[in-house]
Amino acid sequence: MIAGPCSVESETQILEAARLVKEAGAQCLRGGVVKYRSSPYSGWEGLGSTDTESLKRGLALIVKAGREFGMPTVVEILDPGDVPVYEDAGVDCIQVGEPNSKNQALLNRLRTTTLPVIHKRGNSLDTEAYLLWVERMMTGGKENVILCERGIASATRYTRNTLDVGSIAAFHYQLSGLPVAVDASHGTGIRDLVHPATLAGIMAGASVVLVEAHPNPLIAKSDGFQGLFPEQLRALVRAARETWELRRRLDREYQPSAVLERGYMARMQADRERLFRS
Numbered sequence: 001m002i003a004g005p006c007s008v009e010s011e012t013q014i015l016e017a018a019r020l021v022k023e024a025g026a027q028c029l030r031g032g033v034v035k036y037r038s039s040p041y042s043g044w045e046g047l048g049s050t051d052t053e054s055l056k057r058g059l060a061l062i063v064k065a066g067r068e069f070g071m072p073t074v075v076e077i078l079d080p081g082d083v084p085v086y087e088d089a090g091v092d093c094i095q096v097g098e099p100n101s102k103n104q105a106l107l108n109r110l111r112t113t114t115l116p117v118i119h120k121r122g123n124s125l126d127t128e129a130y131l132l133w134v135e136r137m138m139t140g141g142k143e144n145v146i147l148c149e150r151g152i153a154s155a156t157r158y159t160r161n162t163l164d165v166g167s168i169a170a171f172h173y174q175l176s177g178l179p180v181a182v183d184a185s186h187g188t189g190i191r192d193l194v195h196p197a198t199l200a201g202i203m204a205g206a207s208v209v210l211v212e213a214h215p216n217p218l219i220a221k222s223d224g225f226q227g228l229f230p231e232q233l234r235a236l237v238r239a240a241r242e243t244w245e246l247r248r249r250l251d252r253e254y255q256p257s258a259v260l261e262r263g264y265m266a267r268m269q270a271d272r273e274r275l276f277r278s
Contacts, residue, residue, distance in 0.1 A: 001026035001237055002074050002181075005214045006223040007035050007046050008062050016215045018065035020230045025237040028093070029066045030074040030210065033058035035222055036099045044221040052085060059089035066092070074118065074210075080109035087113060098122055098150055098186070107136045116144040118181060118210070123153045127167045131175060146208055147171050147180045149201065151187035160189020160226070163197050165204040172205025173254070181208035185226045191217065194228060195236050202243045209240055 003026040033048035048055035066073035072092035101122035151161025182201025184194045217227035
């Protein structure tokens, strides 16, 4: 469980957010210091958006909050040139956000960092194209990478994106040996849908949860509409643990087709004659 606000807004805010994340039972603290914005009129771009010194100060705040409450930190990166800054600041995990899912320069640079990387699927990438962009980071031998499903573009307009639980299952059961995360905050964009959509993602194969939560999401500077209230985060952590245990038990009933097909192929001719004989 990786939880925290969309962005680091102040020292007081991130410390209080870290406390509520820890008390809820999540294991890692997330928060953005530089925020990607598709429009120059969107407003808040993060404490670290001005220059390298502001970036360092912002990273220092979330690292301090994480260490104070004994949690590793997960922070999104935008610029390949900033990788050493994140490493030196003591960030524990780098997140590649959806807008940078195809940032060739950034992904190439991340090949050489020892930090684990969570790579969020681009909302226009099909499953195979997404994995190829992930593999770009791994061609030099890097293995500590986590896939992340955070929703794709579709015809629906009610939710922010369409959370593709089918691809979570495909990543986990068929296409990859990497761990899979589900981010229902971005996948739905509606805080009341984050709880059920997260549980669906876990049942589909996710073993990591990313979720946005804020001490008071009604005054959050970014994406407050999808951030959970502290009470909702506590409930989600409890439910996610129970769902994870349920999936572990039910996974014993999962039967891959490849295990069964050999026997059925051996009797195909006999079955044709038996089943289709007029």
